[in-house]
Amino acid sequence: MVFSTDIDLLKHLAAKGAIASKISTTTSDISKSLAISQQSASRRIRALASEELISSYSSPRGIELSITEKGRGVLQSYLAELKGIMASKLPPKLTGKVTSGVGEGKYYVLQPNYNSYFKKILKSSAYAGTLNLLTEEQALRQFLMAATPNIFDGFETSERTFGALKTYSVVINGEQKAALVMPERTTHKKGVIEIISPVNLRKKFSLNDNAVVEIELIESSGGI
């Protein structure tokens, strides 16, 4: 029997990367994240393992574990079910047309200060380029209103000023996690947005100019 607490723990482990590969963690780490005791974390991990939702190896140096096929299936069907239920009231989606940018975004990505911020947001380093999209101005405004931005404050050096940014966690075409970047002051014309991502989105989705991509809002799970 799979309980909702199991789903919760599985979800936490998935967020830590246990779907893609084996992860190393400790029961006290888990206990802090889920606000339970170390002992309970240990017990619940063993419960997941006995249900074969994860495979784990414990030692006095910590726990190595990964989510099994069965465990992923459980998460996936939970997600699918929830998706189906919420289908009528899903988070807003936005579509954009690929456009050739002026390269403003690339400039940001390459700046060390912005770069480390992006790294935190994406939980992985950013591809050295951005995808420029032309959206409907009003749809964009509405879309962003529904979102919670991450804010980068901006700063000044003696030489120049680095403007503030807002970024929004999104999923591109339903499968690639990315971030929508809105510079506080931009030279873009209205409706043009920039997407940063760990991968080259143009390549991944074989996008030429005017190709349409779908941008979906997500919670930045944990966030920064």
Added chain:
Amino acid sequence: MVFSTDIDLLKHLAAKGAIASKISTTTSDISKSLAISQQSASRRIRALASEELISSYSSPRGIELSITEKGRGVLQSYLAELKGIMASKLPPKLTGKVTSGVGEGKYYVLQPNYNSYFKKILKSSAYAGTLNLLTEEQALRQFLMAATPNIFDGFETSERTFGALKTYSVVINGEQKAALVMPERTTHKKGVIEIISPVNLRKKFSLNDNAVVEIELIESSGGI
């Protein structure tokens, strides 16, 4: 504080339509669906109400309730979070149509040098035949880009040349581990791939030409 049991109950109520409108139900109905007692259902409903995740009115004739804005927000961000986790972590899937091959793959499987390589990849000896699949060229390209190939270098004897191969660990139809084989130089037309497996896939899944199979990328766990 919102617990995972709350999410579960909210999800159940949402499934019954409590997002869109007010619904009429009873605590014993709920108790049956969630496999808890009538008393617990009653208590948990009151808990949701006191968190203002639902608004409810109870009487000796049953309960009328609807999910509040706050409750919907809770469900939505849970969904969004899960989606975000799965979107970035889920291995890509590819579908292909069964097609009659020219038997090129079978030739490879029967060659001792290739054969022992396949044995390592599959962790079991390969069935003496391949499954030919027609895929969408672009989807295939995308699929393979996300994967880490195992590489067989190829070699020459005085008599002939054995070309290099790339193989990718996959799962067919969600249950049969197999390998997708991409010869470096192939006579196949674009989009056609070959699958080798420890078993006869056509037989196992009763596949006729044009049947659709699902190919899922997996980590080659350990690998070679």
Added chain:
DNA sequence: ATTACTAACTTACGAGTAT
């Protein structure tokens, strides 16, 4: 029928601690 109170029960939790 219902909901929901009280009391008995059972399960899950976490502090302490062995390994």
Added chain:
DNA sequence: TATACTCGTAAGTTAGTAA
């Protein structure tokens, strides 16, 4: 440091039943 055992206790659940 870890994991994970024991065990007293707290929390959650259910049976019985009043309203």
